[in-house]
Amino acid sequence: MTPKLLPDQTFYPSPTMAMQAPPETLAYVALLNPDPTASDALAVLDVDPASPGYGAQIARVEMPGIGDELHHFGWNACSSCLCPYSPHPHMQRRYLVVPGMRSSRIYILDTAPEPRQPRLVKVIEADEVIRKTGYSRPHTAHCGPDGIYINALGDAAGNGPGGIFVLDPESFEIKGRWERDRGPQHLAYDFWWHLGHDTMITSEWGTPNMIEAGANPELLLNGKYGNAVHIWDLNKRRHLQKLDLGPEYQMVLELRPAHNPTETYGFVGVVTSLKDLSASVWMWNREGSNGNGTWRIRKVIDIPAEPADADDLPPLLKGFGAVPPFVTDINLSLDDRFLYVSCWGTGELKQFDVSDPFSPVETGSVKLGGMVRRQAHPARPGQPLNGGPQMVEISRDGKRVYLTNSLYRTWDDQFYPDGIRGWLAKVEVTPNGGIRLSDNGLLDFDNMRPHQVHLEGGDASSDSYCFAGGA
Amino acid sequence: MTSGMTASWVVLLALGAFHGINPGMGWLFAVALGMQEGRRSAVLRALLPLGAGHALAVAASIGVALAIGAVVPVAWLRWLTAGVLVSLGVLRAFWHRHPRLVGMRVGMGGLTLWSFLMATAHGAGLMVVPVFVGMTMTGGGGHMHHMPATGAGAGTALVATGLHALGYLGVTALVAVLVFEKLGVGMLRRAWFNLDLIWAATLVATGILTVTL
Numbered sequence: 060m061t062p063k064l065l066p067d068q069t070f071y072p073s074p075t076m077a078m079q080a081p082p083e084t085l086a087y088v089a090l091l092n093p094d095p096t097a098s099d100a101l102a103v104l105d106v107d108p109a110s111p112g113y114g115a116q117i118a119r120v121e122m123p124g125i126g127d128e129l130h131h132f133g134w135n136a137c138s139s140c141l142c143p144y145s146p147h148p149h150m151q152r153r154y155l156v157v158p159g160m161r162s163s164r165i166y167i168l169d170t171a172p173e174p175r176q177p178r179l180v181k182v183i184e185a186d187e188v189i190r191k192t193g194y195s196r197p198h199t200a201h202c203g204p205d206g207i208y209i210n211a212l213g214d215a216a217g218n219g220p221g222g223i224f225v226l227d228p229e230s231f232e233i234k235g236r237w238e239r240d241r242g243p244q245h246l247a248y249d250f251w252w253h254l255g256h257d258t259m260i261t262s263e264w265g266t267p268n269m270i271e272a273g274a275n276p277e278l279l280l281n282g283k284y285g286n287a288v289h290i291w292d293l294n295k296r297r298h299l300q301k302l303d304l305g306p307e308y309q310m311v312l313e314l315r316p317a318h319n320p321t322e323t324y325g326f327v328g329v330v331t332s333l334k335d336l337s338a339s340v341w342m343w344n345r346e347g348s349n350g351n352g353t354w355r356i357r358k359v360i361d362i363p364a365e366p367a368d369a370d371d372l373p374p375l376l377k378g379f380g381a382v383p384p385f386v387t388d389i390n391l392s393l394d395d396r397f398l399y400v401s402c403w404g405t406g407e408l409k410q411f412d413v414s415d416p417f418s419p420v421e422t423g424s425v426k427l428g429g430m431v432r433r434q435a436h437p438a439r440p441g442q443p444l445n446g447g448p449q450m451v452e453i454s455r456d457g458k459r460v461y462l463t464n465s466l467y468r469t470w471d472d473q474f475y476p477d478g479i480r481g482w483l484a485k486v487e488v489t490p491n492g493g494i495r496l497s498d499n500g501l502l503d504f505d506n507m508r509p510h511q512v513h514l515e516g517g518d519a520s521s522d523s524y525c526f527a528g529g530a
Numbered sequence: 531m532t533s534g535m536t537a538s539w540v541v542l543l544a545l546g547a548f549h550g551i552n553p554g555m556g557w558l559f560a561v562a563l564g565m566q567e568g569r570r571s572a573v574l575r576a577l578l579p580l581g582a583g584h585a586l587a588v589a590a591s592i593g594v595a596l597a598i599g600a601v602v603p604v605a606w607l608r609w610l611t612a613g614v615l616v617s618l619g620v621l622r623a624f625w626h627r628h629p630r631l632v633g634m635r636v637g638m639g640g641l642t643l644w645s646f647l648m649a650t651a652h653g654a655g656l657m658v659v660p661v662f663v664g665m666t667m668t669g670g671g672g673h674m675h676h677m678p679a680t681g682a683g684a685g686t687a688l689v690a691t692g693l694h695a696l697g698y699l700g701v702t703a704l705v706a707v708l709v710f711e712k713l714g715v716g717m718l719r720r721a722w723f724n725l726d727l728i729w730a731a732t733l734v735a736t737g738i739l740t741v742t743l
Binding site: 063065071076141146147148255256293 | 558562629632634
């Protein structure tokens with residue numbers, strides 16, 4: 060890497076400063092191939108409204124492997140490079156780290172010199188991941204001040220525990236397993252941190268054997284999927300506390316800590332409750348003003364299931380007479396003000412004002428797809444959509460939201476048995492709350508299924524910060 | 531006092547200031563801790579451990595030089611110092627590490643250790659050694675085969691460490707308070723010049739000067 064004279068201009072000391080970043084012109088989207096014997100891809104989209112190619116796919120990088128199941132991905136470097144205890148301000152946000160959640164391969168893509176046409180520059184094969192970490196099924200990647208952190212759902216045999224490992228941010232060599240003392244943690248799904256408090260947070264879905272063949276009704280009804288959040292010392296790499304949500308809550312997925320590094324709260328989405336098929340969002344926070352208290356978690360948003368005719372429901376849900384919201388992703392704007400909640404089952408994106416994180420207020424909603432409703436986009440009223448809002452990405456300025464509709468191949472097939480047709484929708488945000496679908500903001504992917512979206516220069520789920528405030 | 535001695539003092543202060551102005555050497559950490567707590571006292575509280583850690587790194591380098599100088603001729607010590615400086619300079623130009631020594635909830639002891647290790651790893655202490663060797667020569671006539679006896683050497687070592695730490699701490703404190711109170715960390719994006727190459731070049735230049743002057 061050629062050294063830069065000034066810091067990468069996409070690095071911002073604080074989230075407030077990052078909100079003043081210029082609007083993105085490119086988006087990168089992970090595309091899953093529903094055929095497990097074929098290749099997944101990463102698509103580059105033109106999202107610049109002033110461009111003649113606005114809304115089009117500019118490029119598609121096919122992965123050389125098959126059956127990868129691309130899911131989440133991340134950057135090699137981001138704003139955390141400005142953290143004062145391990146500063147590397149002259150690194151470049153340049154490489155995309157793209158794990159295959161089923162194949163356990165990790166791809167490194169270079170977005171330089173041409174961000175519109177990334178090139179594959181390295182493949183870390185599954186056996187290397189397994190040999191050096193003991194883990195398999197890598198999932199989420201976050202750029203930390205001292206390296207790239209990646210988590211994995213389980214071990215080589217598809218059992219637990221799942222955990223975290225670290226990649227060198229320059230050589231992309233695997234440095235090894237992260238945990239020194241994992242305490243009672245066994246299941247894994249997402250992770251992120253409060254950099255200002257040296258605290259890691261992890262959540263729970265299930266081991267690879269519990270999820271890869273599809274949602275297992277027996278495990279689900281017995282409450283065997285994850286129902287806890289774990290708090291860790293990020294420096295000492297030790298488990299500190301387990302926050303139990305209770306056995307009725309199943310699948311605790313996306314973690315969205317406050318971006319402001321002085322804060323010690325965040326939100327996590329829970330897919331379903333065994334009691335009534337409702338979904339929920341919970342808030343963790345640290346008690347005590349000096350930041351030395353214990354961590355707590357409480358439910359702050361409850362989203363009920365909607366009554367439905369058995370004929371309209373997928374086989375797995377016919378007996379319930381209701382369509383579950385299935386909150387599968389949430390995302391938090393950089394000012395920590397608006398929380399977006401995807402209801403993949405009912406086909407809705409909800410916006411909440413979380414200025415008071417203890418009592419969110421619903422401020423907006425758009426409906427698209429859904430297991431029963433199949434809501435069409437206003438731009439194409441005659442075309443019912445399947446899948447529902449799933450992964451949510453927010454632009455740094457908080458004015459635009461991008462939605463995609465695929466969850467996970469085997470689960471897509473269970474809940475949308477007619478076969479998900481991939482789409483991405485753009486949502487416009489009204490400054491003080493309220494959302495609406497962008498008129499010309501619907502893009503089809505035909506047979507491919509879009510998953511996570513990352514925006515050029517960073518977005519609300521790509522960066523973390525060591526400084527608060529400022530403008 | 532000879533003019534050579536005055537020059538050495540100025541060089542020690544200036545090297546300290548050069549180390550202090552680097553955001554990666556401490557002032558930025560002090561600012562971040564101040565912002566995290568939302569008060570200037572946290573910035574000021576960080577200064578002492580930062581200065582102590584930096585001074586310890588310098589003292590350690592000088593101590594090692596003093597010990598080696600007691601048993602080998604000064605000429606050898608100069609060549610050895612020059613060799614290490616040039617090697618470290620070349621190494622730093624190509625080799626980057628991303629250690630995680632401490633985090634944002636660092637205590638005073640941790641901050642001292644962090645400052646010590648950052649200064650040591652970047653060769654800050656080592657840069658002072660040639661000046662120190664020069665000072666002992668100036669004081670003793672310049673033609674001795676070995677360093678002065680431990681007592682006199684320790685005195686010079688203390689002065690050298692103190693002067694360097696003063697230069698470092700003065701600049702660190704000034705920049706930290708200025709950025710915290712007035713400039714804000716937004717300036718990092720426009721003003722954090724890449725000092726790595728200049729730093730590496732300084733190490734190499736110091737090494738060469740050690741044996742040529």
